[in-house]
Amino acid sequence: MNAAIPTTADNRALVEAAHRGLAQTWIEFESALAQVPVVARLLAGKLRLEDYRRLLFNLRQQVVEGSRWISRAASNLGPNHEELRSLFVRHAVAEHRDYRLLEDNYVAAGGTAEDIRAGRMNIGSEALSAFMYHAASRPDPVGLLGAMYVIEGLGERLAGPWSQAIREQLGLGDEAVSFLAYHGANDGDHLDMFDRALALAIADRATADEIVRHARIVARLYRLQLEEIDHV
C-alpha cells in the first residue's frame, strides 16, 4: 500500500501542515476535556461507580452508531478515493461490534443490559452523531478523517490511562473496563492506519483544511456529549 502514497514534496508539506493542525486541535481538546465535570472527577481520583455507569450508558448510545457513519462515508467516497474507501470499510468492520463490550462492561459495573440497550442519546451525542451522518452523506467526505483522528486519539491517548484509573478508583476487574482497555491497547495501530490515510487523501490545501476543521468540530461535539451526560 505504501507504494500508492503520493510522495510529491507538495503533498508532504500539506500532510505535515494537517498533522500540525490536528496535533494542536488535540491539545486544546484534551485540555478542555479535563474541565468537564465527569472527567475532572476521574482525574482527581473522585469518580463514583454511578459516574462510571452513566458514562458507559451515555457513550454506548453514540458508539453503536460508529461503524454506521463510517460505512456511509465509505459509500460516498468516489472512484478517486478507492484506496481510502477500503481503509474506511476495514475500519468499520473492526469497530462495528464495539458497543457490545461497552454493554458487557455496564453489566459488570452493576447495570442491566436491558437498561443500556433501551437508552437514548444525550443532547451532545445527538449533535455529534447528526454531524457525523451529515458529513458522511456528502460526496467524497474526506474531511471525516479529522473526525476519526479525534475519536481514535481518545482511544490511543486517554482510554488506557482512564481504564486504569477507573479500575483503581472503583476496585473493578478487567471485565468492567474492557471497552476502554481495548481501545487503549489497539488504537495505536489505528492511528498508524490513519497516517497512511492522511497521505492518501490530501491532494490540496482545501482538503487539508477540511480535515482539521472536521477534527475541531468533532472535538467540540464530543466534549458536548460528555458535558450533557444524562441530558436526553
Add this chain to the structure above:
Amino acid sequence: MQPVYVTATAQCLPGAPIANDRMADYIGRLSPEAERFGRLTLRQNGIRSRHYAIRPDGSSDWTVAKLAGKAVRDLIADAEIDRAAIGFLATATTQNDLMVPGLASGVHAESGLPPIELASLQSVCASSMMALKAAALQVAAGEHRAAIAVGAEFSSRYFRPGQYRGTATVKLDGTLPGDAEFLRWTLSDGAASLLIEDRPAAHGLSLRIDWISLRSFADRFAPCMTGGGAHQPDGSLKPWSLHGSAAEAAAAGAFQLRQDVDALYRMLPVWLGEFMRLVDERKIDPVSVDWFLCHFSAHSLRQEMARLAERAGCMIPDERWFTNIYDKGNVGAAAIFLLLDDLMRSGRLSPGQRILCAVPESGQCIMAYAAMTVVEGDLQ
C-alpha cells in the same frame, strides 16, 4: 520597539567535572539499590559528567547567589560596557538560598553592580526564559540600555542523604521512590549569564533577539515537578507551611524535590504543539534553523520528541542540534544560557545564522521558545 542583542555571555561551573562513577561521593550514598536506580537513570539521560558546588563532606563555599554572582562578574569583565551602564538585572532559579528575599537581591550583592533595577524569576528551567524576556523587554522598551539575565542552580545540596533520612520518603529498604531518586541523578550545579544591549557589540559576534514566546499549560496539568509540599493520600499536594510545624513538614518529605517522570511523556505533545503553533504562525521555519538549542532533561525524551516532530514536518536535523548536557549536566534554569555561552565560544557561528532556543519546563508544564540571529560586530 528597539531591537535588542546579546552582546556577551558567561558561565560559572564550580569545581572540576565529576564523572558518573564519582557522583555518589558528592550527593552521598543512600543505599546500593538507590545507586542501581541511579545507573539506570544515567543510561536514560545520557549525562557523562557534571559539576557540583558541594564537597563530598557536604560543606560548600558556594550559594546559588554566589554562583550567579560569579557568572555576572565574569560577564561584566568580558563586556564592552562599564558596569554603571547596566540598568537591570533579572535572575532565574528553581530554589533560592533563602525563601525571602528574592534571588536577584542576593546576586546583586555578589555581583559588584551599583544600584540597579531587579527582577527575581522563580520557576524551574523556564525561569531562564522569563528572565531573558524581562531583560529583553526592558531594553526593547527603552527603559534601560543594557540588562543582564542570569540563571543559576545549586541542586546538589538537596540531594544529600541527610535531606531524606528520617523522612517518610525513604522506604524500608533504604530506597527512595522513583520520583525522588530520579532528580538526584539528573540535576547539577552552575550558573550562566547574558548581557542584553540596544546595539550589537563593536567586536565579535552578537545575537539579535528576534522574539521570545513562553506559555503555561497549568490549565491542564497538575504540578509534576515539585518542592515544598507533600503529596497526600488523595493525591493533593499540601504546602509545607500548612503542616503543623516545619519539623512535621520535613518528616513528611515536604522539602524534597520530586519529579513525576511519567508526566514528562504526557507533556511532550503539548511542548511540541507549541512548536507547531509557531511554525503555523510562520515564526519558526524548521528548514532555516541553523542551530537548535533544546534544553532536554534526558536523552530518551529527545528521541521521543524527534519521533513526534518527524511526521508534522517539524524535525530539525540532528546535525543542527547543539547540546552540552552530556558533559555539563542538566543545570535547570542556567541550562539555556550555558548552551548559548558554549555556542558563542564554539567558533562555529557565522553572521546570518539563525538560532532557535527551546526550554520546556515540567514543573506544571511551560514551554518557551526564542529565536535569535547571529550579527556581526558594529564599530559604529
